[in-house]
Amino acid sequence: MERYPVGMVPGPVRCPWEVLEAYRGEYGSPDLEEEFAALYRHCQGRIGALLNSKGTVVIQSGEGMLALWGALKSVMAPGDRLLAVSAGVFGSGFAQMGLSLGLEVRSVDFPFNSVPDPEVVRRHALEFAPRMITLVHCETPSGTLCTLKPFGEIAREVDALLCVDAVSSAFGAHLDLEEAQVDLGLIGSQKCLSMPPDLAITVVSPRAARAIRQRGYQGYDALMPFLSSPEPGAFPYTHNWRALMALSASLELIEAEGLERVTARHLRCSRLCVEGLEEMGIEIFPERREYSSPTVTAALVPQGIAWSELDRRLRAMGVVLGGSYGPLAGKVFRIGHMGNQAREHLVQRALDALQEALCGL
Numbered sequence: 001m002e003r004y005p006v007g008m009v010p011g012p013v014r015c016p017w018e019v020l021e022a023y024r025g026e027y028g029s030p031d032l033e034e035e036f037a038a039l040y041r042h043c044q045g046r047i048g049a050l051l052n053s054k055g056t057v058v059i060q061s062g063e064g065m066l067a068l069w070g071a072l073k074s075v076m077a078p079g080d081r082l083l084a085v086s087a088g089v090f091g092s093g094f095a096q097m098g099l100s101l102g103l104e105v106r107s108v109d110f111p112f113n114s115v116p117d118p119e120v121v122r123r124h125a126l127e128f129a130p131r132m133i134t135l136v137h138c139e140t141p142s143g144t145l146c147t148l149k150p151f152g153e154i155a156r157e158v159d160a161l162l163c164v165d166a167v168s169s170a171f172g173a174h175l176d177l178e179e180a181q182v183d184l185g186l187i188g189s190q191k192c193l194s195m196p197p198d199l200a201i202t203v204v205s206p207r208a209a210r211a212i213r214q215r216g217y218q219g220y221d222a223l224m225p226f227l228s229s230p231e232p233g234a235f236p237y238t239h240n241w242r243a244l245m246a247l248s249a250s251l252e253l254i255e256a257e258g259l260e261r262v263t264a265r266h267l268r269c270s271r272l273c274v275e276g277l278e279e280m281g282i283e284i285f286p287e288r289r290e291y292s293s294p295t296v297t298a299a300l301v302p303q304g305i306a307w308s309e310l311d312r313r314l315r316a317m318g319v320v321l322g323g324s325y326g327p328l329a330g331k332v333f334r335i336g337h338m339g340n341q342a343r344e345h346l347v348q349r350a351l352d353a354l355q356e357a358l359c360g361l
Contacts, residue, residue: 015196019250040230071184076101081106090165136165145295148182164186166182195243273297302358
């Protein structure tokens with residue numbers, strides 16, 4: 001299906017008209033023009049203000065996974081210790097990535113329907129003395145959201161950097177990077193920013209910047225070239241002017257609505273979704289309702305129907321939801337109410353279609 005009449009997958013999400021319109025413009029070379037560098041700096045400042053960060057906002061051309069690889073490779077050298085906190089597919093992915101880079105990895109695992117326990121993580125951190133702790137704010141495949149602040153305190157206690165995958169939470173859930181003491185905040189453009197998957201954004205704290213300069217890693221995903229003030233000709237590769245214009249348009253929409261109102265809208269959609277599923281007798285996947293993310297709801301596929309058949313029935317009605325990954329594939333489905341999809345009428349249409357698709361079971 002090329003286009004979704006009612007697309008409620010948890011990314012990439014529906015792009016608003018203002019974002020799509022930005023891609024239609026004809027622009028000069030970002031390598032040559034001061035106007036591009038000024039646009040980049042303007043977007044940096046706005047992202048830092050919205051997420052309350054005094055660090056450097058790095059905006060790279062590429063999908064959100066670029067931010068994850070770039071954060072690890074820009075700070076960590078082979079043999080360095082990585083404490084990977086996992087309560088889902090992407091948390092486990094950090095551990096696998098670390099192993100592939102030759103790091104000494106300890107994984108602290110929690111059930112996929114729960115969130116990490118800070119006291120358990122603290123014990124491991126004190127014993128293992130890692131250089132970096134990785135954590136996922138919103139585990140999209142599980143539909144869970146954890147509280148970040150205790151882990152920032154743990155990272156400071158053991159003198160580690162806290163690297164947080166906020167790809168599916170930033171601009172949709174409460175995220176205060178200074179309060180949570182996040183050193184590397186990783187964001188993708190295709191989630192709550194409601195853009196195509198064209199940009200990877202990393203918010204780098206001063207502590208992390210020092211570690212990046214000390215490491216000196218060079219590569220397409222390297223963060224170090226972006227730490228200095230961006231000027232024409234100083235970017236390490238030809239950047240994406242259209243994507244930066246779209247990012248500016250997306251930020252303008254968030255600023256016009258107000259970030260508090262944006263996050264409140266996501267919470268309303270989450271409550272509507274969870275309550276609607278429960279009224280149908282469908283069990284949400286997180287073991288406690290308070291673990292549910294405001295940006296995506298994960299639920300168990302009802303007994304009596306396979307996910308593939310449920311997906312086929314929904315698509316026949318023009319509604320597309322998301323399945324899940326890894327050990328949750330075929331067992332969990334997800335409704336993505338993030339960014340431009342965090343609209344109560346869209347959530348209700350998805351719930352109505354789901355109820356119709358399950359008729360007769």
